[in-house]
Amino acid sequence: MAKKEEVLRLMEIAHQMRKNLVKLCGAYGGNIHMGGDMSMSDVLTCLYHHTMHVNPEDIHMPDRDRFILSKGHGAVCMYITMALRGFFDYDEIVRTYGQLDSAYGQHPCKVHLPGVEASTGSLGHGLPICVGMAAAARQRKENHRVFCMMGDGETCEGSVWEAALNAPALKLGNLVAIVDRNKQFMTTFSEEGVHFEPYADKWRAFGWNVIEINGNDMNEVVDAFDSLPAADSSVPTVIVANTVKGARVSFMEKQIKWHCGSLDAKDLAIALDDLEAAYQAEKEAL
Numbered sequence: 001m002a003k004k005e006e007v008l009r010l011m012e013i014a015h016q017m018r019k020n021l022v023k024l025c026g027a028y029g030g031n032i033h034m035g036g037d038m039s040m041s042d043v044l045t046c047l048y049h050h051t052m053h054v055n056p057e058d059i060h061m062p063d064r065d066r067f068i069l070s071k072g073h074g075a076v077c078m079y080i081t082m083a084l085r086g087f088f089d090y091d092e093i094v095r096t097y098g099q100l101d102s103a104y105g106q107h108p109c110k111v112h113l114p115g116v117e118a119s120t121g122s123l124g125h126g127l128p129i130c131v132g133m134a135a136a137a138r139q140r141k142e143n144h145r146v147f148c149m150m151g152d153g154e155t156c157e158g159s160v161w162e163a164a165l166n167a168p169a170l171k172l173g174n175l176v177a178i179v180d181r182n183k184q185f186m187t188t189f190s191e192e193g194v195h196f197e198p199y200a201d202k203w204r205a206f207g208w209n210v211i212e213i214n215g216n217d218m219n220e221v222v223d224a225f226d227s228l229p230a231a232d233s234s235v236p237t238v239i240v241a242n243t244v245k246g247a248r249v250s251f252m253e254k255q256i257k258w259h260c261g262s263l264d265a266k267d268l269a270i271a272l273d274d275l276e277a278a279y280q281a282e283k284e285a286l
């Protein structure tokens with residue numbers, strides 16, 4: 001059971017991250033993938049601020065846990081989460097985000113941004129890469145974990161299921177996939193296009209250890225990551241994080257148009273108020 005003080009600490013960081021994100025969205029001239037950023041914000045916070053063994057002072061340390069943001073369109077959410085952990089400078093992100101020659105592209109680039117493990121954005125590539133990294137770690141007798149964050153829409157890609165088939169066969173208990181199950185794709189709700197349900201059972205049938213949680217409840221998120229099997233065990237884990245696209249911002253929640261958008265001053269003020277109200281309510285409910 002997660003410690004209350006730790007959950008509160010992480011809730012505060014996640015709240016700060018979301019405020020920084022909406023402020024950036026207000027300052028940036030173009031569109032930002034706010035819907036999927038908000039839905040995965042709690043999981044990313046827990047990974048970078050609680051679960052993963054990483055060190056911003058020594059980004060290449062051999063025994064670090066690896067993280068790949070396979071839903072690369074959520075890059076800015078990862079940048080800001082990492083900035084709060086000391087990897088990057090938030091002001092620099094705001095100043096240069098999405099501009100030509102900026103290290104902070106709309107999709108993450110490992111060449112320009114040390115600390116990012118893979119360049120992503122073309123959906124369906126992260127899990128295959130992570131299977132390779134986890135298998136390589138095994139061969140080298142390294143005991144770190146490899147984490148992969150995917151969108152549920154992304155899991156329409158056949159490459160995801162090829163990797164899902166291989167990971168249990170390779171006995172990769174050091175591999176942890178997370179699916180941001182916000183039940184929305186880019187222009188549709190997931191069940192309109194493909195019939196995903198029973199979604200978790202599909203992973204079970206492929207031989208994975210499956211943990212299902214409310215991915216916007218920090219208590220459940222921390223419990224899920226704290227209960228991972230040992231990295232030297234033999235069954236890979238997938239965390240199916242049931243989330244809300246655009247979570248905590250009234251006019252973004254479950255709105256198809258908020259897959260990607262920009263904020264004017266009026267909407268920015270509403271978004272900040274909504275975030276504050278949700279944060280206070282969640283703290284009280286804990």
Ligand SMILES: Cc1ncc(C[n+]2csc(CCOP(=O)(O)OP(=O)(O)O)c2C)c(N)n1
Pocket residue numbers: 033035036037039071073121122123124150151152153154155180182184185186245
């Ligand atoms: C191979 C590939 N096809 C299409 C796209 C365009 N695209 C970007 S985001 C997106 C929707 C992804 O939905 P989901 O994985 O559920 O992400 P989320 O809802 O969490 O943002 C699509 C189709 C892409 N980036 N890569």
